[in-house]
Amino acid sequence: MKNQTYRMTMLFDFYAELLTPRQREFFDLYYNEDLSLSEIAENAGISRQGVRDVIVRAEAAMQEVEDKTGIIKRFEAQRPHLDAIEAAVAEIRTLNYRQYEDARLSELTDTICGELAVLKE
Amino acid sequence: MKNQTYRMTMLFDFYAELLTPRQREFFDLYYNEDLSLSEIAENAGISRQGVRDVIVRAEAAMQEVEDKTGIIKRFEAQRPHLDAIEAAVAEIRTLNYRQYEDARLSELTDTICGELAVLKE
Numbered sequence: 001m002k003n004q005t006y007r008m009t010m011l012f013d014f015y016a017e018l019l020t021p022r023q024r025e026f027f028d029l030y031y032n033e034d035l036s037l038s039e040i041a042e043n044a045g046i047s048r049q050g051v052r053d054v055i056v057r058a059e060a061a062m063q064e065v066e067d068k069t070g071i072i073k074r075f076e077a078q079r080p081h082l083d084a085i086e087a088a089v090a091e092i093r094t095l096n097y098r099q100y101e102d103a104r105l106s107e108l109t110d111t112i113c114g115e116l117a118v119l120k121e
Numbered sequence: 122m123k124n125q126t127y128r129m130t131m132l133f134d135f136y137a138e139l140l141t142p143r144q145r146e147f148f149d150l151y152y153n154e155d156l157s158l159s160e161i162a163e164n165a166g167i168s169r170q171g172v173r174d175v176i177v178r179a180e181a182a183m184q185e186v187e188d189k190t191g192i193i194k195r196f197e198a199q200r201p202h203l204d205a206i207e208a209a210v211a212e213i214r215t216l217n218y219r220q221y222e223d224a225r226l227s228e229l230t231d232t233i234c235g236e237l238a239v240l241k242e
Contacts, residue, residue: 017189068138081236115202
């Protein structure tokens with residue numbers, strides 16, 4: 001189950017609050033805290049299969065919302081545009097460093113890099 | 122009801138696919154196509170109050186998802202960062218125009234503006 005951790009983490013990041021408290025707890029322990037199904041089962045006093053069922057249902061519920069809305073896809077579609085801005089700013093910095101050494105231009109590229117870092121968080 | 126059109130349009134843009142087909146249809150006709158409740162009621166062969174109920178439930182369903190996930194809020198939080206990048210690029214353009222007239226620098230700012238336009242769509 002753990003071979004899709006990135007996708008699961010994204011689903012949980014966007015849609016965790018749509019889950020039941022129990023789904024949220026088990027999903028979080030399994031994917032984010034890296035506990036095994038058996039460990040979660042032992043703590044919760046239910047079967048390993050019971051834990052697995054809760055997690056599988058949680059995933060299905062979140063994936064269904066994503067399949068309908070495409071919201072994560074929409075967020076991820078921004079990435080190449082942010083990367084393109086980052087590449088252009090890097091080249092402006094190099095250009096300024098090599099030719100102009102303009103302090104204000106340097107500040108402006110710093111501002112853009114700072115804002116990009118926030119957007120890429 | 123129509124005094125919150127911006128909020129409704131945002132909810133619909135993100136969460137329309139979570140609605141039932143009928144909720145989606147009435148909501149769209151009312152907020153996006155600007156039909157009146159009476160017009161929708163007449164076309165659908167149900168009461169004006171019936172149409173109103175469907176739309177109110179559609180709004181509640183979408184608002185509940187937004188209240189839980191905060192996804193629209195998250196998208197909107199990007200706006201000031203994109204604006205700050207835009208302002209910095211505008212100043213780089215002015216600086217280049219006034220002092221350096223560097224063709225490559227001009228191209229790079231064009232690239233950034235183009236990418237920003239896509240991100241702000």
